[in-house]
Amino acid sequence: MTVPGGTRHAAGELVKPALELRGVRKAFGGAQALIDVDFTLRPGEVHAVVGMNGAGKSTLVEMVCGAVVPDGGDIVIAGRRHGALTPRKAHAAGVSIVHQRRSLVLGLSVTENLLLGRLPTRGGRVDWRRAREEAVRALADLGIDVAPGTAAARLGPGERTLVEIAREVHAGGRVLILDEPTASLGGADALRIHRLVRTLRERGTAIIYISHHLDEVLDLADRVTVMRDGRRVVTVPAGEVDLPALVRAMAGERLVQxxxxxxxxxxxxxxxxxxxxxxxxxxxxxxxxxxxxxxxxxxxxxxxxxxxxxxxxxxxxxxxxxxxxxxxxxxxxxxxxxxxxLRCVTGDRLALGLVPGLSVDENLDLVRRGLARPWLVRWGRLHREGRRARDRYGVVTLHSDPAVTTLSGGNQQKVLLAAWLDTGxxxxxxxxxxxxxxxxxxxxxxxxxxxxxxxxxxxxxxxxxxxxxxxxxxxxxxxxxxxxxxxxxxxxxxxxxxxxxxxxxxxx
Ligand SMILES: Nc1ncnc2c1ncn2[C@@H]1O[C@H](COP(=O)(O)OP(=O)(O)OP(=O)(O)O)[C@@H](O)[C@H]1O
Ligand SMILES: [Mg+2]
Structure with missing residues (x-):
């Protein structure tokens, strides 16, 4: 089912799309993560993308920023068709992204993070005075109240996300992608992000906004695209859909209770x-x-x-x-x-919770055996118990026991819980x-x-x-x-x- 898109900005209908995807496809090792997805994004539009864990949201946007290479289909940015995008080409074409996994360098200052890779120089040296002025200007321009000399590690999580967005905006993109910017933020921090998104929209930036907070999506977005199992299910103006309808479209036959x-x-x-x-x-x-x-x-x-x-x-x-x-x-x-x-489950699954180099079952086994007999790996049992835990916690994977880093964010979270809460x-x-x-x-x-x-x-x-x-x-x-x-x-x-x-x- 396809509902023709509309937008709250009437003018948006007349301008050419900032971004267009035509029939893009992606498989990982034979399993389809994206199937023939069409998508348009207009200048000055907030276009939300929602869907269950593993629906393909991150894969879709990682494709637009050149991190994932599509198997087929076209990516058209500001009217120009791109076959194979690399991160560099996507950036040059005006696409910026704040990834689902945050990427500030915690040991560096706000200024250094903002201008990373493009610090102003004079006579072959970094011109710190100009860098600082530039950072102050960039932050003030977006109304972000953070001292530029602060180490990123000392920022609160909301401020980190704001600085990350500022960095991408400062790079001058026309298309800004935010992959779950408010996922681990409280209400007040989330509101600061929303305010910034609205400011950017008014300036004509085209924004893709991925979130599991559906009330926030309905409040913020002009249009919403629902993804399910790698396909685009529907695209609707946010004003024409309510929360239950959105959940139904996302969940399909799956029961949410x-x-x-x-x-x-x-x-x-x-x-x-x-x-x-x-x-x-x-x-x-x-x-x-x-x-x-x-x-x-x-x-x-x-x-x-x-x-x-x-x-x-x-x-x-x-x-x-x-x-x-x-x-x-x-x-x-x-x-x-x-x-x-006493079992403690971290809120930072990738930094403190899971071992990225290992598979799902190995991660599960690591916790289980760490608590019992660490000297013997029994692979049969590892996979048997792994499958049991994956089923019980509803971990959705494309393959039977993939590397934990290839799972979607939400599924990584389920693995983390399964590892720790199945242990007495x-x-x-x-x-x-x-x-x-x-x-x-x-x-x-x-x-x-x-x-x-x-x-x-x-x-x-x-x-x-x-x-x-x-x-x-x-x-x-x-x-x-x-x-x-x-x-x-x-x-x-x-x-x-x-x-x-x-x-x-x-x-x-
Ligand atoms: N590099 C990869 N190798 C193998 N499978 C992958 C890889 N990247 C993604 N996948 C798979 O593709 C599917 C879509 O993942 P994606 O990260 O796009 O989901 P998502 O909609 O962003 O979910 P979430 O809401 O949990 O973040 C998942 O089944 C995931 O495991
Ligand atoms: Mg994701």
């Missing part, structure tokens, strides 16, 4: 944190009982993200204690945390557990987390996603600037309270 309310009973205290000081976190304490889910909610980077390091044992807190079933964990000891049955969990910390997963997978993961709690685990959820906290948690703590500003049973707080608390409002 949420779990009904359950009455939970809690047991004894299992996971006790007391007076923790680490990074931005100050004097943090919480007790999670058996069967209970407690959310620690706050803008990413405001303190709740220190929990992963401390609880996993990768990082020694400056002060404070962690106890599991009354037994104190040795600070800064991974072994101590693991042997107590007494207590766990889940950091942004549904980061980048589609609506159906999100519901599946929520059911899995419910299941963990129903089985008696103590679950701590570190998140910037208010709706996820509301859906999952029995109790919620809001952390801002490193301190707990609210601590409530979930039935005594509304979603709106939480939105305003995390965005900087006062205690209701």
């Amino acid at each position: 949420d779990r009904p309310d359950r009455a939970r009973t809690f047991g004894e205290p299992v996971l006790e944190l007391d007076g923790l000081d680490a990074g931005r976190l100050r004097g943090f304490g919480v007790t999670v009982r058996a069967g209970e889910i407690v959310a620690v909610l706050g803008p990413a980077g405001d303190g709740q993200s220190e929990l992963f390091g401390v609880l996993s044992g990768l990082r020694r807190p400056r002060a404070g204690r962690v106890r599991v079933n009354g037994r104190r964990l040795r600070p800064g000891s991974v072994r101590s945390a693991l042997s107590a049955g 969990v007494t207590a766990c910390l889940l950091e942004e557990p549904t980061n980048g997963v589609d609506v159906a997978a999100k519901a599946d993961i929520h059911r899995l987390v419910d299941g963990l709690a129903d089985g008696g685990a103590a679950v701590l959820l570190a998140s910037s996603d208010v709706d996820e906290a509301v859906r999952l948690a029995d109790r919620v703590l809001v952390v801002r600037a490193g301190r707990v500003v609210a601590d409530r049973p979930m039935d005594q707080v509304t979603r709106d309270d939480l939105v305003s608390l995390t965005a900087g409002g006062t205690t209701p």
Whole structure:
């Protein structure tokens, strides 16, 4: 089914498209990732691309920026047909991209990142004064309030994304691709990104916007293209479609459902944190009982993200204690945390969660065996157990056991959860557990987390996603600037309270 495209900008109809894809195809090792996709993008248009994990969204845009070579079809940029694009050619043709996996160099300053590869020189040396002026101008032009001398590592996640977008815009592209720019951002940061996208649209930039946040898509986009299993299902003006229709188009026959309310009973205290000081976190304490889910909610980077390091044992807190079933964990000891049955799932799957050089089953096996007998690989069992875990967690792959890096973002997330949550969990910390997963997978993961709690685990959820906290948690703590500003049973707080608390409002 094809609905003819329209746009909120009447003028958009008259100008030639900024980008046109005609019948593009791509297979990976015989499996079709994209099948005959047509797509147009007009100047001054935000064109959202949505679809389930693995639908082909990233592959489609990576093709436009020359990172993936199509097997067939045409790519037409500003009226010019390109057969084989390379990243350099795509860039020269005016295409910029902020990849699903972020790419700021954390050891460099904002200025260096912004001007990477094109720092101004004088007499053969970098002209730092001019570089700085240029960076100040570029940031001010987009209304981004970040000091150019700051090391990228010190920026919050929202600021990192803004700087990445600024870098691409500064390179002067007419087509800007944003692949899940708000995936791991809280509400306030996401709004800053939306504001920037609107500014760029007004200036005539053509923007492809990939996101799993469908309400944001409907709010921001002029048109929406839905992808499913490598095909374009439909392209519609955003004003002519609602959320349920979008989900139906994305999911096809697949069922998307949420779990009904359950009455939970809690047991004894299992996971006790007391007076923790680490990074931005100050004097943090919480007790999670058996069967209970407690959310620690706050803008990413405001303190709740220190929990992963401390609880996993990768990082020694400056002060404070962690106890599991009354037994104190040795600070800064991974072994101590693991042997107590404490499982920590990172929110940064590629940096800290998965081993990129290994296959899916090998990654699963690594965690399983790391916890048991690491000296013997039994391949038959590795694949048997791997398949079981992939099925249980709904990991969709084109081949039977591919390298984990070739999976789509959401499917990598499922592998990470499968690796850690299939291993006998007494207590766990889940950091942004549904980061980048589609609506159906999100519901599946929520059911899995419910299941963990129903089985008696103590679950701590570190998140910037208010709706996820509301859906999952029995109790919620809001952390801002490193301190707990609210601590409530979930039935005594509304979603709106939480939105305003995390965005900087006062205690209701
Ligand atoms: N280099 C590769 N080798 C093999 N398969 C690949 C490769 N890149 C992508 N794929 C496969 O192509 C399919 C489409 O992946 P893609 O990353 O485009 O999905 P997506 O729609 O962006 O999903 P997500 O929402 O999870 O990011 C997936 O099944 C993925 O595993
Ligand atoms: Mg993707």
